[in-house]
Amino acid sequence: MxxxxxxxxxxxxxxxxxxxxxxxxxxxxxxxxxxxxxxxxxPWHICESAIFSIEKGMTSYTSNLGLLELRHAIADYLLRMFSVKYDPKQELIITVGASEAMDIAFRAVLNPGDEVIILEPSYVAYAPLVTLAGGVPVNISLIHGDELVVDFEKIESKITNKTKAIFINYPNNPTGKSFRKDELVRFALLAEKHDLLVVSDEIYGELTYDYDHICFSSLPGMKERTILISGFSKAFAMTGWRIGYAAAPHDVIEAMMKIHQYAMLCAPISGQIAAIAALERGNxxxxxxxxxxxxxxxxxxxxxxxxxxxxxxxxxxxxxxxxxxxxxxxxxxxxxxxxxxxxxxxxxxxxxxxxxxxxxxxxxxxxxxxxxxxxxxxxxxxxxxxxx
Ligand SMILES: Cc1ncc(COP(=O)(O)O)c(C=O)c1O
The missing domain is CATH 3.90.1150.10 (Aspartate Aminotransferase, domain 1)
Structure with missing residues (x-):
């Protein structure tokens, strides 16, 4: 065979x-x-809201983009916490974890052979997802001896006419490193200079200990070229509920939606209801x-x-x-x-x-x-x- x-x-x-x-x-x-x-x-009150919804018979599909009430809650949250404004009807999609958001983001934007810069060490899924989407991961090490250093000249030297996107993840898995404003601004300058998309996995954004997390898309001019990826697994201790989201310009969300509607249909409704409770009362x-x-x-x-x-x-x-x-x-x-x-x-x-x-x-x-x-x-x- x-x-x-x-x-x-x-x-x-x-x-x-x-x-x-x-x-x-x-x-x-x-x-x-x-x-x-x-x-x-x-947290129990989050579980309870999902249990109550099941008792009420809420066991159906939702809109492909996810419950509008959840999209509104996420838009309010992003504005309140990170000062970035998204339109819940046009610029947000609810996904099966941040994992699906990354998958459909790469599939929605990469043409065969497009390169994506990934800073290493990195979470295990990024490079395989880029490859599966037909792209080419270009790994750049941040390790200098025992330290992690972002060498922007090195990053710029790896940008070619095939580079489509830079992928950043902060606070980072596996290192815990986050970026301060001056570093984020340097990424923004690179993205602008070379007309790149930035895919920013900020799933640990709430878990920043020494200073406030800054959302990449809140930097001037960056919302138009950023796919923000986040979710509920980490900060709200909700890994098993499988709820994540992406926030991006409308045309990119529409492209991601095409894949999501055929591959996934929608994220699980009970998880979406739990996520609303998390945002409303989980702070x-x-x-x-x-x-x-x-x-x-x-x-x-x-x-x-x-x-x-x-x-x-x-x-x-x-x-x-x-x-x-x-x-x-x-x-x-x-x-x-x-x-x-x-x-x-x-x-x-x-x-x-x-x-x-x-x-x-x-x-x-x-x-x-x-x-x-x-x-x-x-x-x-x-x-x-x-x-x-
Ligand atoms: C950096 C990072 N992004 C995304 C994920 C996956 O998140 P989710 O459970 O929302 O799919 C993880 C899980 O460990 C992670 O560490």
């Missing part, structure tokens, strides 16, 4: 995170700093979770630096990206040994691009007790390998 799979799909590597977690399955007493998902459950929950994440961040950053594993202080999300370059192991060797010897699960930096070699990603969406226990076990590990 012949191989029925498409040639393109054979070129796409499976997610390095999944490969690593296949090793964890079935192991007992593992302390996991591996999963990029809030350890909080969705205090986000504040409380954010306070707790910040406390954990401070503990884990201090913990790694005390172990002499250099760890930059991330400005947002719930990840740290400490360097293990001083150890005689690759990222993957380190993670496998740590898992087998100490039962601590962290993710090799290489799961986020080859430039992540020498780093590990640890999610602090875990209890303080677990974070402290993981740090204690890592200390034992370093001692055993004469590396303290």
């Amino acid at each position: 012949k191989d029925f799979r498409a040639e393109l799909i054979k070129t796409i590597p499976p997610s390095g995170i999944r490969a690593f977690f296949d090793l964890v399955i079935g192991m007992k007493d593992v302390v996991s700093l591996g999963v990029g998902e809030p350890d909080f459950v969705t 205090k929950d986000v504040k409380a979770m954010k306070k707790e994440y910040k406390r954990r961040r401070n503990i884990i950053v201090e913990g790694f630096n005390k172990l002499n594993l250099y760890c930059a202080n991330p400005e947002g999300a719930f990840y740290v990206f400490p360097s293990i370059k001083r150890l005689p192991f690759s990222s993957e060797e380190f993670c496998i040994k740590l898992l087998n010897e100490e039962k601590v699960a962290v993710v090799p930096g290489t799961a986020f691009g080859s430039t992540g070699e020498g780093f590990i990603r640890c999610a602090y969406a875990a209890s303080i007790e677990n974070i402290k226990e993981a740090l204690r076990r890592i200390k034992d590990f370093l001692q055993r390998h004469d590396a303290l």
Whole structure:
């Protein structure tokens, strides 16, 4: 029998995170700093609003673009929180997570061979989604020694006449790095100078700890050339509800809608109703979770630096990206040994691009007790390998 799979799909590597977690399955007493998902459950009043809607019989499809009430709530929220104004009828689409928003964004704008600049280390889905949409990911490393530095000259040197878009994600998975206004302005200048689209994944925008998050599309002249991607999974602890959204100029939303209506029809109605409750009454929950994440961040950053594993202080999300370059192991060797010897699960930096070699990603969406226990076990590990 012949191989029925498409040639393109054979070129796409499976997610390095999944490969690593296949090793964890079935192991007992593992302390996991591996999963990029809030350890909080969705606030109860949000769940209740969805339960009540089911009781009322709201179990149907919605408009392809998503419930108008939710689009209005998102438009109000974006204006209130980030000072950027979107028309709920023309410039917003509700998707099945931010994941679908990214997928249909690339499919809606890329012609075969169009290049998309992606800053590495990056979330695992970006490059494969660009490739699946017929585009070419152009990866640019932000790593300089143990630090992350945005080298705008290097980025500009990679822009060709095929470059269609720059993809940015801040606060970032896996590094937690966010961008301040001066850096965002430099991206905006590049986009204007080279007439580029900017796709901006700001799903961790609410989880910025040391300064206020600035929405890329709120910068002067940028709304017209930005696809803003966000969703409810992270800040509202709603990963399983699968609700995300994209905000963009009307013609781009219309193009994305064509794919969404055929591939997905609409996002799940119960999730959309829960999302309305999240925006209307979830602010205090986000504040409380954010306070707790910040406390954990401070503990884990201090913990790694005390172990002499250099760890930059991330400005947002719930990840740290400490360097293990001083150890005689690759990222993957380190993670496998740590898992087998100490039962601590962290993710090799290489799961986020080859430039992540020498780093590990640890999610602090875990209890303080677990974070402290993981740090204690890592200390034992370093001692055993004469590396303290
Ligand atoms: C940066 C980033 N974007 C998007 C996603 C996917 O979000 P969603 O659950 O809304 O599909 C994730 C999930 O880990 C992420 O880290």
